Amino acid sequence: SSKYVLSHVHPMWQGPLAVPGGDKQSPIDIVVRKSVFDPQLKPLTFQYDPRTCQQIWNNGYSFLVEYDDTSDKSTLSGGPLQDPYRLCQFHFHWGESNAWGSEHTVDRRLFPAELHLVHWNAERYSLFEEAVMEENGLAVIGVFLKVGKRHEGLQKLVDALPAVRHKESVVEFTKFDPACLLPTNTQDYWTYAGSLTTPPLTESVSWIIMKQHIEVSHDQLAVFRSLLFTSAEEEVQKSMVNNFRVQQAMKGRTVRSSFT
Ligand SMILES: NS(=O)(=O)c1ccc2o/c(=N\O)[nH]c2c1
Numbered sequence: 467s468s469k470y471v472l473s474h475v476h477p478m479w480q481g482p483l484a485v486p487g488g489d490k491q492s493p494i495d496i497v498v499r500k501s502v503f504d505p506q507l508k509p510l511t512f513q514y515d516p517r518t519c520q521q522i523w524n525n526g527y528s529f530l531v532e533y534d535d536t537s538d539k540s541t542l543s544g545g546p547l548q549d550p551y552r553l554c555q556f557h558f559h560w561g562e563s564n565a566w567g568s569e570h571t572v573d574r575r576l577f578p579a580e581l582h583l584v585h586w587n588a589e590r591y592s593l594f595e596e597a598v599m600e601e602n603g604l605a606v607i608g609v610f611l612k613v614g615k616r617h618e619g620l621q622k623l624v625d626a627l628p629a630v631r632h633k634e635s636v637v638e639f640t641k642f643d644p645a646c647l648l649p650t651n652t653q654d655y656w657t658y659a660g661s662l663t664t665p666p667l668t669e670s671v672s673w674i675i676m677k678q679h680i681e682v683s684h685d686q687l688a689v690f691r692s693l694l695f696t697s698a699e700e701e702v703q704k705s706m707v708n709n710f711r712v713q714q715a716m717k718g719r720t721v722r723s724s725f726t
């Protein structure tokens with residue numbers, strides 16, 4: 467008789483605890499006193515063209531603001547990077563409460579949310595999908611969000627979110643300059659070699675985590691939490707919250723800082 471094997475459904479966010487043989491997994495806790503200042507790290511150069519902004523897509527994990535990455539119109543260079551990297555999308559991770567939600571932490575400090583600006587090395591690879599699988603294929607800028615005053619630049623994005631409430635929904639979204647989401651006081655950052663924090667979890671990411679957080683209002687974050695993991699057809703609707711991965715072992719890696 468055919469044996470039914472019930473595969474236990476483990477929540478995506480616990481995910482495989484570590485990719486088999488994975489020794490450069492993300493996210494991590496940044497232990498400030500163990501980070502090493504690297505004077506050779508350059509300042510970051512963000513050259514974003516708002517005209518490359520195309521749409522917002524609910525992919526069932528987060529909502530992605532997607533950019534036209536068929537040419538070098540929106541790029542990140544400098545920092546730890548050898549080449550310029552092309553912006554392809556940005557997205558966030560957040561909690562069901564303001565007490566947690568970020569993927570990375572600083573000396574174990576949790577933030578209510580974390581922004582990821584995703585870039586890929588179009589000097590070496592011809593497609594994002596290719597770069598995802600390769601060493602030095604991706605560069606992701608992480609920015610922590612704190613609850614405080616309303617973020618005027620974010621509001622245009624917040625107002626568009628109800629249109630992508632369900633998984634698989636897409637809405638046109640243009641002329642958005644992601645530079646408005648970057649910290650203003652300082653460009654200080656930490657950097658380390660890591661991985662994607664959602665499948666395929668490949669170890670292709672140069673992580674650049676900004677030391678300075680940005681502030682968004684409680685109400686703006688509440689709109690993130692009004693999104694759903696589930697598509698319009700599914701009977702049971704699940705709120706899109708806690709879409710962060712558990713932290714991974716350092717396995718001997720060092721976090722470098724651009725500041726003393
Ligand atoms: N969350 S994350 O590590 O920034 C990230 C960025 C880009 C990604 O593309 C993915 N699959 O194609 N997963 C993923 C995670």
Ligand SMILES: [Zn+2]
Pocket residue numbers: 557558559582663
């Ligand atoms: Zn992410």
